[in-house]
Amino acid sequence: MIAFLKHKEEAVSREIIDVQKPAYVKEAELIGFDGIPALHEKAEDIRASQEQFAGYREDGKLLGVISYEKFMHELTICRLVVHPDGFRKGIGRALVQFVIDQNEDAEKIEVVTAEKNSPAVSLYTQAGFVKTKTVKASEGLFLSVFHLYPKRKVEVVHYNEEWARLFREEKDRLKLVLGPEIIDVHHVGSTSIPNMAAKPVIDILIAVKDIAAVNQYDSKMAELGYMPKGENGMIGRRYFQKGGNKRTHHVHIYEGGHPAIERHLVFRDYLTAHPEIANEYASLKKQLAAQYPDNIKPYIQGKNDWIKAAEEKAKRWKKGRNNANGRVVCYNSENEKNGGFTL
Structure with missing residues (x-):
């Protein structure tokens, strides 16, 4: 024993x-x-x-x-x-x-x-x-x-209404640390989409006034349990992880106006507005999690093509919503030959 x-x-x-x-x-x-x-x-x-x-x-x-x-x-x-x-x-x-x-x-x-x-x-x-x-x-x-280097477990679970509360609580903690630099804080990723099955990790996107100024907060973020990862492969980003291999939170920080901010938000809003497409994404994640329960890398790679295609549809969907001439325009994924728009 x-x-x-x-x-x-x-x-x-x-x-x-x-x-x-x-x-x-x-x-x-x-x-x-x-x-x-x-x-x-x-x-x-x-x-x-x-x-x-x-x-x-x-x-x-x-x-x-x-x-x-x-x-x-x-x-x-x-x-x-x-x-x-x-x-x-x-x-x-x-x-x-x-x-x-x-x-x-x-x-x-x-x-x-x-x-x-x-x-x-x-x-x-x-x-x-x-x-x-x-x-x-x-x-x-x-x-x-x-x-x-132990491999991260890949777990996709049913939607949990507590995720929204966990985001709000963490948002308040992060504001105490990064407050002077913050423009806005958003809940993004799969846990931000109603009824979406997801890995139980809260993704938080923060827009700041000056991305370089974020570096001075690394030690305070560490006190909150976050591991500073620098850009971590994304130019213009500061990335923090909480929970190690049993991940609980990701924080993505960009300077206001960075294109990644809109990309994250449009993707979230598009899936929220299209539950049937969100369900398709959830099914793919469950399939990949079952296939690669102990290896996060192929799980992520298996989602890449689907996400890229969905992001393109999301951009066209947003463009349709913001059509300048005031007509009612909505995106129809079946109408690809006309750019995906139904007038």
């Missing part, structure tokens, strides 16, 4: 040392290096640690321990030790998976182990970690750095 450990308690800290010391003795023998810092730790060092600890128990006895630190959505595994009595029972792999499962929002997980520690290298490799570099720690000791 695996559970978090209250390592600040004296009895628990001693249990951890009783697992850790023989485990590191074995590792020191394996790699031919007895200068492992944790090998010389005492129970009081464990109690003073700010790491999060979890342990594996069998018949009440602690046989394995893992600890980690987390900043925003990046996690570092600090130690993974298994008592010799627990060798070859899959305890280390189970502890690593426990940490992954308990931190679904993690975008990056890092771990470092001795290059000669072949059991640990094999464990992390089998768990999906990829070696990124080798570091010389001291004479005769080389460390391997491994990274894991």
Whole structure:
């Protein structure tokens, strides 16, 4: 059984040392290096640690321990030790998976182990970690750095009326941070369209007076839980994500007048005005989510052609609504030969 450990308690800290010391003795023998810092730790060092600890128990006895630190959505595994009595029972792999499962929002997980520690290298490799570099720690000791980038789960759910309230609440929080720069704030994306099935992520579009001025608010946005992503592939944008791999909010910021603002708003308004087309889009998303439940990239790619075609129809629909000569003009997608307009 695996559970978090209250390592600040004296009895628990001693249990951890009783697992850790023989485990590191074995590792020191394996790699031919007895200068492992944790090998010389005492129970009081464990109690003073700010790491999060979890342990594996069998018949009440602690046989394995893992600890980690987390900043925003990046996690570092600090130690993974298994008592010799627990060798070859899959305890280390189970502890690593426990940490992954308990931190679904993690975008990056890092771990470092001795290059000669072949059991640990094999464990992390089998768990999906990829070696990124080798570091010389001291004479005769080389460390391997491994990274894991967990894939985002793709979940499309039924429309939730709470999404509008969540937008309003987040809008008020963002105004407290970005207030002096804001021109307007809009709810966009699928959660803004009534009755639309969507990934439960609130997309927020903010028009500001000066896009360059937004950079100074990165630290305050981080205090709200947002990870600053800069332009993130879109010139003239500032993009922020909240929730890591278990995403809850996206914030897209553009300077007033940027064409992307109208593109987002027209797409939203077009689907809101055409429920049958919104249903078509929802069906496509559900199909793609079922096809790629653990891989967001092909899910997004699978929507691209549909979205581009819908955006063109939305532009023509808006042009029809804004026809300058005052006639009643509406868009009819079946009347493509006349530009899509029914007069």
